[in-house]
Amino acid sequence: MSKIIEGLKYSESHEWVKVEGNVAVIGVTDFAQKEMGDITYVDVPDVDDSFEAGEDFGALESVKASSDLYCPVSGKVVEVNEELEDAPEKVNEDAFAAWIIKVEMSDASELDALMDAAAYKAMIGE
Amino acid sequence: MKYYDKLIFECSKPGRVGYTLPANAFPKAEGLPQGLCRRQAPALPEVSEPEVVRHYTLLSQMNFGVDSGFYPLGSCTMKYNPKINEEVAAMPAFAGLHPLQSAPGAEKVLEEMDKALAEITGLSRFTFAPCAGAHGELTGLMLMRQYHLNRGDNARTKVIVPDSAHGTNPASAAVAGLEVVEVKSLSNGRVDVEALKGLLDEHVAGMMMTNPNTLGLFETQIEEIAALVHGVGGLMYYDGANMNPLMGLVRPGDMGFDIMHLNLHKTFSTPHGGGGPGSGPVGVAAPLVPCLDQIRVSAWHGNFGVILRAYAYILMLGREHLAKVGEYAVLSANYIKECLKDVYKLPIEGVCKHEFVFDGLVNDGAHDEVPGATTLDVAKRLLDFGFHAPTIYFPLLFHQALMIEPTETESKETIDAFIAVMRRIAEEAAEDPTLLQEAPHTTPVSRPDETTAARSPILTFQDA
Amino acid sequence: MSQFAYFPHTEEDVRAMLERIGVKDTDALYADVPEQFFRKHTCALGEALSEQEVREWFERLASMNPKLTVFAGAGAYDHYTPSVIPYITSRSEFLTAYTPYQCEISQGTLRYIFEYQSMICALTGLDVSNASLYDGATAAAEAMKMCVASVRKRSRVLLSEGLLPQVLDVVETYARFHGVEIGRVPVMDGRTCPGCLRAALASGDVAGVILPQINRYGLVEDHEGYAEMIHGAGALMVQYCDPSALAVLRTPAEWGADIAVGDGQSLGIPLCYGGPYLGFMAVKKEYMRKMPGRIVGQTLDKQGRRAYVLTLQAREQHIKREKATSNICSNESLMALWVTVYLSLMGPEGLKEVNRLSYDGAHYLKEQLLLSGKFEDPFPGKAFLKEFVLKPKEAPARLQERLQKAGFFAALCTEEGYVSFCVTEKRSREEVDALVQCVKEG
Incomplete structure (x- = not known):
C-alpha cells in the first residue's frame, strides 16, 4: 500500500502538489518512488526556469531506469531542493517530505485539473 | 577466474620506466613559452615493462570472451572470430598507412567490400565511414533526410519505429532530427499493419525495421509494409543487427529496403573488443547514392582495420558457406528453444530465426510471501557454469525477457551442455531460489553495489 | 552438407537437431519467409578460398600500397607503438x-x-x-x-x-x-x-x-x-x-x-x-x-x-x-x-620525451627547410610542437608529388596553398636530412 496524503493535489504522472499561497510545492508520490526502486539521481532545473503545465522539468534516475518529471502547473521555478543532489535516497525514504521544486504559479486555475487524494488513490488502484 | 585486486596506478613507483626511445640526435630547440606549458607532469603510472605485461595479463584472466566459452548474448551475434582476420589487419603495409596517403591496395579493399556487401544485401552502394552499428543507424537516417531534402520535400519529420525496437533506433532518430513515432506489435510479435496504416501520411520520412525483429521473428508482412511506406513517399530502413540468419538467403534490397546498415562485428565475424571498435557500413539503393557525398560522419575511411577483417571473412567463406551461416544459426536457435520451452516461458510459439526470447522461468520457486528467481538470477547463475548469460530484460515487451542467440559456430555438444545447465538452473529455482538469488558464487566478484556506484560515482583512481 | 572450418555441425548433428525440432530440413525453418524473397538471388560472390590463398591475396593487396616515410600529420600521427x-x-x-x-x-x-x-x-x-x-x-x-x-x-x-x-x-x-x-x-x-x-x-x-x-x-x-x-x-x-x-x-x-x-x-x-x-x-x-x-x-x-x-x-x-x-x-x-597500455609503459617521463624528440626534430626540419630558400614562413615566431606549415615557392602539389616519388609522405597541401610537415620521435636525423636534400634538389 502506498502512502497518500489528503489535501494535496495529484497529477496522472504521479507528481503531488502542495499549494502555499501562490506557490506550488512539487514532489513525486510514494507510489512513484516505489515503482522506481532505489533512486540514484534527481535531475532538477535551475531557479528562474519557466515551465508550461505538462512540460517535463527534470527526471528521476535509478540504476536501470529514468523517469521524466512533469510540471503539473505553469510557472517559474523559485526554489529547488538542493539537498536531493547529494541525497537522492531521501525521495525513497519519504517521498512527501522530499519536495523537488517550488513553482510560482502563473495560472492557479490549472490546479482544478489535478486529482484529489481519493481520485489519485482510485487511479493507482490501491 | 581468480580475483586480482590492483590498478596499474598501484603498481607505480617513482623512477621506473617501461619505454625505450632513441637518443635525441637533433639540436635542442628553444622550448615552448612557459604560458603554454602545463605546470605539473600528468599523474600517469611509472611501471616497468614486465610489470605492465603481468598486470594486464592478470586483468585479462578476469574476463570472458568468445574464445573462453559459449556467449549466447541475444542480438549480439557472438560468433567465432577467425584468426586469419587478425593476421591481415596487422600487416604493416596496411597498419602503417596514413589516411591521406594514396594507397591502391587499401582502396581496392574498400571497392571489393562495397561490391560484396551490395551483392549480399541487394543495395547499390556502401559507405564505410560509420564506426559502429549505432553510428550506421545515425548515418542512414541522415541519408534518409538528405534524400527528401534534395527533392525539396521538407515536411518529412517523422520516422516510424516498432515498439520492439532497440533503444538506439529512437535515439539515433532524435539525433538525426527526426521525430519518433512508435507502431505497436501484435500478440504474435509482428508489426501491427493496421496500426501502421493509421500513422502513414506525407510527414513520414521513413520506417526503421529489424527483420527478423528483436524477438527473432520474421516480419511476414514485410512486402505489404514496404509498399505502404513507399506509397506515402517514405523510405524503408533496415537495421542490419539481425542480418546473420538471412545472409546469402534473403536480401533486404529485395524486400523493399532502401537504406541499411550492417554490423561487421556481428554478421561478419570481427571481434567485439570488449565494446568496440566495430564497423557499421551503410548501404543505399540507387536513388540515394548521390546523398552519400553530402555528409561526413567520421574523420577518415571509417574503421579500416575492421573492414579488412570482414573482407577476409567473406573471402574465407565464399558464396557457398555464407549461405550456410544463417541455416546453422537458425537451426541451433530453434533446437535450444524446443529443448527448453517446457521449463522457460515461451511467449510466442512457432519457428524463430537466429534468436528467440523467453519470458522467465515457468516455475521460479515463488510461494506465499517468498519471491522466486528472476531472469537476472538465472543469468547470474549461468556464470557459475562457465557460460556467458543471454541478453536480459530486452526487448521491453516482456518483463522477464531472456534473449538467446547461439550463432553457427557453436557445436551441438556445447549447445547440449548449455541446455543441460539451463534445465538444472530451472530445477534449482523450483527447489531453492536463493541459490540463484545469491549467484554467481564462483566469479572474482559477485553482484557489485550498482546503486551506490550511481549515487556517489567514483570514476577515476583516487590516490589514498 | 559440405564441411567448413568455422562450422562444427556434422550431418548427424543436423539430423538429430532437426528431428528434435520436428521439421524435415533447415528450409522448413524459413517457412515464414515469403517465398518470393527466399533463395531467389544467385550469389555472384567467389567460391571459398583456403586460408593460404586469403593470406596471399592480402599480401598482394598490401604490396600495392607504396611504402613511404611519413612526415605528415593533419590529425593522424606516426608515433611509435611498443610491442x-x-x-x-x-x-x-x-x-x-x-x-x-x-x-x-x-x-x-x-x-x-x-x-x-x-x-x-x-x-x-x-x-x-x-x-x-x-x-x-x-x-x-x-x-x-x-x-x-x-x-x-x-x-x-x-x-x-x-x-x-x-x-x-x-x-x-x-x-x-x-x-x-x-x-x-x-x-x-x-x-x-x-x-x-x-x-x-x-x-x-x-x-x-x-x-x-x-x-x-x-x-x-x-x-x-x-x-x-x-x-x-x-x-x-x-x-x-x-x-x-x-x-x-x-x-x-x-x-x-x-x-x-x-x-x-x-x-x-x-x-x-x-x-x-x-x-x-x-x-x-x-x-x-x-x-x-x-x-x-x-x-x-x-x-x-x-x-x-x-x-x-x-x-x-x-x-x-x-x-x-x-x-x-x-x-x-x-x-x-x-x-x-601505451600510457602505462610511457609514464609521465616517456610521454614527455616523445614530445621532446618530436619537437626538436620538427624545429630542426623547419629551420633546414627555411634555409633552403624554397619556402616562406607564414607564421614566423609562432609556437608549434611537431607540426608546421610553410608556403612553398614551387607549386604545392608538385612538391608533394616529387617527395612521394622519392619515398616521403610529406608536404601535404592545405586549402590556403601551404604545405604541412610533421615530425614524430620515429623520424631519425638521417631521414630528416634526406627529406631536406630531396626538397633542395627539386
Whole structure:
C-alpha cells in the first residue's frame, strides 16, 4: 500500500502538489518512488526556469531506469531542493517530505485539473 | 577466474620506466613559452615493462570472451572470430598507412567490400565511414533526410519505429532530427499493419525495421509494409543487427529496403573488443547514392582495420558457406528453444530465426510471501557454469525477457551442455531460489553495489 | 552438407537437431519467409578460398600500397607503438569479449576502462572521462550536442576555423541534422581571433565554443582570457586537443575549458588508413550526467571486494531512448586498452620525451627547410610542437608529388596553398636530412 496524503493535489504522472499561497510545492508520490526502486539521481532545473503545465522539468534516475518529471502547473521555478543532489535516497525514504521544486504559479486555475487524494488513490488502484 | 585486486596506478613507483626511445640526435630547440606549458607532469603510472605485461595479463584472466566459452548474448551475434582476420589487419603495409596517403591496395579493399556487401544485401552502394552499428543507424537516417531534402520535400519529420525496437533506433532518430513515432506489435510479435496504416501520411520520412525483429521473428508482412511506406513517399530502413540468419538467403534490397546498415562485428565475424571498435557500413539503393557525398560522419575511411577483417571473412567463406551461416544459426536457435520451452516461458510459439526470447522461468520457486528467481538470477547463475548469460530484460515487451542467440559456430555438444545447465538452473529455482538469488558464487566478484556506484560515482583512481 | 572450418555441425548433428525440432530440413525453418524473397538471388560472390590463398591475396593487396616515410600529420600521427601493446590487446579474453554487461566476468575490461578514464583525466586535468567515443571528429560532434543539451534554450555553437578540416566537416554534418546553428570564428595572426569570438558571442544565444588547442597550422594557440569571455556569455568552452601533446601543454582545465575532446590515435595507435582510432572526452564534474558514452565506476561487491561496473547508465540510449543526448552504444574499448597500455609503459617521463624528440626534430626540419630558400614562413615566431606549415615557392602539389616519388609522405597541401610537415620521435636525423636534400634538389 502506498502512502497518500489528503489535501494535496495529484497529477496522472504521479507528481503531488502542495499549494502555499501562490506557490506550488512539487514532489513525486510514494507510489512513484516505489515503482522506481532505489533512486540514484534527481535531475532538477535551475531557479528562474519557466515551465508550461505538462512540460517535463527534470527526471528521476535509478540504476536501470529514468523517469521524466512533469510540471503539473505553469510557472517559474523559485526554489529547488538542493539537498536531493547529494541525497537522492531521501525521495525513497519519504517521498512527501522530499519536495523537488517550488513553482510560482502563473495560472492557479490549472490546479482544478489535478486529482484529489481519493481520485489519485482510485487511479493507482490501491 | 581468480580475483586480482590492483590498478596499474598501484603498481607505480617513482623512477621506473617501461619505454625505450632513441637518443635525441637533433639540436635542442628553444622550448615552448612557459604560458603554454602545463605546470605539473600528468599523474600517469611509472611501471616497468614486465610489470605492465603481468598486470594486464592478470586483468585479462578476469574476463570472458568468445574464445573462453559459449556467449549466447541475444542480438549480439557472438560468433567465432577467425584468426586469419587478425593476421591481415596487422600487416604493416596496411597498419602503417596514413589516411591521406594514396594507397591502391587499401582502396581496392574498400571497392571489393562495397561490391560484396551490395551483392549480399541487394543495395547499390556502401559507405564505410560509420564506426559502429549505432553510428550506421545515425548515418542512414541522415541519408534518409538528405534524400527528401534534395527533392525539396521538407515536411518529412517523422520516422516510424516498432515498439520492439532497440533503444538506439529512437535515439539515433532524435539525433538525426527526426521525430519518433512508435507502431505497436501484435500478440504474435509482428508489426501491427493496421496500426501502421493509421500513422502513414506525407510527414513520414521513413520506417526503421529489424527483420527478423528483436524477438527473432520474421516480419511476414514485410512486402505489404514496404509498399505502404513507399506509397506515402517514405523510405524503408533496415537495421542490419539481425542480418546473420538471412545472409546469402534473403536480401533486404529485395524486400523493399532502401537504406541499411550492417554490423561487421556481428554478421561478419570481427571481434567485439570488449565494446568496440566495430564497423557499421551503410548501404543505399540507387536513388540515394548521390546523398552519400553530402555528409561526413567520421574523420577518415571509417574503421579500416575492421573492414579488412570482414573482407577476409567473406573471402574465407565464399558464396557457398555464407549461405550456410544463417541455416546453422537458425537451426541451433530453434533446437535450444524446443529443448527448453517446457521449463522457460515461451511467449510466442512457432519457428524463430537466429534468436528467440523467453519470458522467465515457468516455475521460479515463488510461494506465499517468498519471491522466486528472476531472469537476472538465472543469468547470474549461468556464470557459475562457465557460460556467458543471454541478453536480459530486452526487448521491453516482456518483463522477464531472456534473449538467446547461439550463432553457427557453436557445436551441438556445447549447445547440449548449455541446455543441460539451463534445465538444472530451472530445477534449482523450483527447489531453492536463493541459490540463484545469491549467484554467481564462483566469479572474482559477485553482484557489485550498482546503486551506490550511481549515487556517489567514483570514476577515476583516487590516490589514498 | 559440405564441411567448413568455422562450422562444427556434422550431418548427424543436423539430423538429430532437426528431428528434435520436428521439421524435415533447415528450409522448413524459413517457412515464414515469403517465398518470393527466399533463395531467389544467385550469389555472384567467389567460391571459398583456403586460408593460404586469403593470406596471399592480402599480401598482394598490401604490396600495392607504396611504402613511404611519413612526415605528415593533419590529425593522424606516426608515433611509435611498443610491442607490448599488440601482444596484450590480442589476448582473446580482451579481444573477443562483448561490452561488459555481466560485470562479474568482465572485471578485466571494466578495470582497464577505469584506468583509461583516470589517465585521460590526468592528461586533461578535468574531472570525468567516458570510456571513449569513435574518433576525434565525432567526439567534437558529441561535445557540440552536449553544449546544446546543457545550456537551456540555446542552439548555436561556434567553431574555430583553426580546427582540422575533417573535424569541421563532421561537426557541421551532425549540426545540420540536429538543428544546431553553427557560427565560424576565423583564425587571425595564428590563433582563433579573440575579437571575432567576442563579437560572435555578443548575440547571446551561443551554447558552446569549440577551439583547437593546436590548430590546423600546427600552432599552439594561446587561449588566455577565452574562458572568461565564453563563460561570461553563458556558453561552454570546448577544447580539441592532441592527447600526446597534453603531457607538456597547459591542460584544458588550466585554460578553463569545460569539455576536452580529441583523437586518442596519437597515443600509440597505428595509422591503419584512418581507423580504428578512438575519440576521447573529459568534462568538468557538473556536466558528467550530460556526457555521452559508457562510464565505468568503482564500487564494492556484497563481500566488500572492490569491483567495477558500468554506471550512470540512465543517461544512455537504451534507457532514455529518444531523450538521450547521444545514440552511442559501445565505445572503442579495445583502442582504450591500447591507449591505457601505451600510457602505462610511457609514464609521465616517456610521454614527455616523445614530445621532446618530436619537437626538436620538427624545429630542426623547419629551420633546414627555411634555409633552403624554397619556402616562406607564414607564421614566423609562432609556437608549434611537431607540426608546421610553410608556403612553398614551387607549386604545392608538385612538391608533394616529387617527395612521394622519392619515398616521403610529406608536404601535404592545405586549402590556403601551404604545405604541412610533421615530425614524430620515429623520424631519425638521417631521414630528416634526406627529406631536406630531396626538397633542395627539386
